[in-house]
Amino acid sequence: MSFINYMAREINCKIVYYGPGLCGKTTNLQYIYERTNPSAKGKLISLATETERTLFFDFLPLSLGEIRGFKARFQLYTVPGQVFYDASRKLILKGVDGVVFVADSQIERAEANIESIENLKTNLAEQGYSLEKLPFVMQYNKRDLPNVAEVAELRELLNPTGIPEFEAVARTGVGVFETLKAVAKLVLTELRKGGG
Amino acid sequence: MAKDQMVMYEEEFNQIQLVVDKLVKDANAKVVFIVDKNGQLIAAAGDVDNLDTTSLASLTAGNIAATGGMAKLLREEEFATQFHEGSKQNVHIQLVGNRVILVVIFDSRSSLGLVRLRVKKASEELNKIFESLLKKVQEPGADTPFGEITDEDIDNLFND
Numbered sequence: 425m426s427f428i429n430y431m432a433r434e435i436n437c438k439i440v441y442y443g444p445g446l447c448g449k450t451t452n453l454q455y456i457y458e459r460t461n462p463s464a465k466g467k468l469i470s471l472a473t474e475t476e477r478t479l480f481f482d483f484l485p486l487s488l489g490e491i492r493g494f495k496a497r498f499q500l501y502t503v504p505g506q507v508f509y510d511a512s513r514k515l516i517l518k519g520v521d522g523v524v525f526v527a528d529s530q531i532e533r534a535e536a537n538i539e540s541i542e543n544l545k546t547n548l549a550e551q552g553y554s555l556e557k558l559p560f561v562m563q564y565n566k567r568d569l570p571n572v573a574e575v576a577e578l579r580e581l582l583n584p585t586g587i588p589e590f591e592a593v594a595r596t597g598v599g600v601f602e603t604l605k606a607v608a609k610l611v612l613t614e615l616r617k618g619g620g
Numbered sequence: 621m622a623k624d625q626m627v628m629y630e631e632e633f634n635q636i637q638l639v640v641d642k643l644v645k646d647a648n649a650k651v652v653f654i655v656d657k658n659g660q661l662i663a664a665a666g667d668v669d670n671l672d673t674t675s676l677a678s679l680t681a682g683n684i685a686a687t688g689g690m691a692k693l694l695r696e697e698e699f700a701t702q703f704h705e706g707s708k709q710n711v712h713i714q715l716v717g718n719r720v721i722l723v724v725i726f727d728s729r730s731s732l733g734l735v736r737l738r739v740k741k742a743s744e745e746l747n748k749i750f751e752s753l754l755k756k757v758q759e760p761g762a763d764t765p766f767g768e769i770t771d772e773d774i775d776n777l778f779n780d
Contacts, residue, residue, distance in 0.1 A: 427660045438658060492769055519657070609774050
């Protein structure tokens with residue numbers, strides 16, 4: 425649910441990074457935070473456990489510039505990936521405008537990826553959304569690791585409908601901004617349709 | 621999803637700002653702000669210059685969402701009021717009309733009783749404003765200014 429503020433001449437949109445535990449959602453946000461001009465970003469907030477696992481969410485506000493006289497502001501959230509934090513994941517999806525699914529490319533995480541994307545569909549459905557109608561992009565992360573599945577395999581498992589997809593190494597930033605730009609474009613395009 | 625669209629117009633914004641400005645004075649508060657349930661800051665008043673209101677807005681919404689989740693598990697409709705007591709500052713959080721969140725930050729110059737009293741009055745006023753705002757947004761013809769953005773407009777945003 426985007427928020428159009430005529431008074432402040434702002435449009436605010438919410439983007440959620442979803443995916444299995446340890447797939448690199450927080451790493452995506454950390455990289456964006458490090459590489460963004462200080463004037464265009466707010467604080468990166470991480471509600472994490474002592475071992476740096478996301479407990480509730482990470483949050484990063486970004487300003488992307490102006491569009492038709494309105495400041496385009498994006499609020500990036502991650503969900504906690506671990507299975508038992510499902511109640512929290514549901515809360516964070518409320519009012520979402522666009523979703524990035526961060527898949528862990530390692531062969532042994534195939535099942536965790538599938539479980540997580542199914543969980544995303546279920547949780548969106550509970551809020552009355554459907555993944556088919558939402559701006560949605562796919563990121564295959566950790567492409568630098570030795571034990572990764574082929575992209576074609578991952579595509580078959582996770583992206584049968586052919587949404588925009590990106591190979592990434594979030595730790596070094598490969599593919600991170602490409603993914604963000606793609607989802608932001610889809611969100612803005614959706615606004616044009618008057619859907620936002 | 622158009623039914624969920626949150627829109628703020630100048631007229632309603634000014635009315636809301638009047639309510640929060642008044643609440644700062646009436647409750648002897650340091651800061652008052654209003655956030656929607658998705659964490660977007662709507663209005664703020666008081667000593668906000670050195671405050672990261674964007675982060676506070678997001679955390680407040682997360683807090684309300686978590687409390688709402690607890691309420692659901694306990695078969696309560698909602699826990700509409702929260703109070704956080706610190707050593708120097710306190711935070712009073714009130715859900716208004718199940719739509720927006722009214723946050724009051726105050727110190728020893730005020731008291732919980734006074735804040736509660738003033739928040740109650742302000743909530744009623746805010747509820748009326750947001751109800752009329754909602755009606756306005758749902759009226760046919762309330763179109764978005766983004767109907768005519770072009771691919772070029774969108775691409776221009778990303779020219780680093």
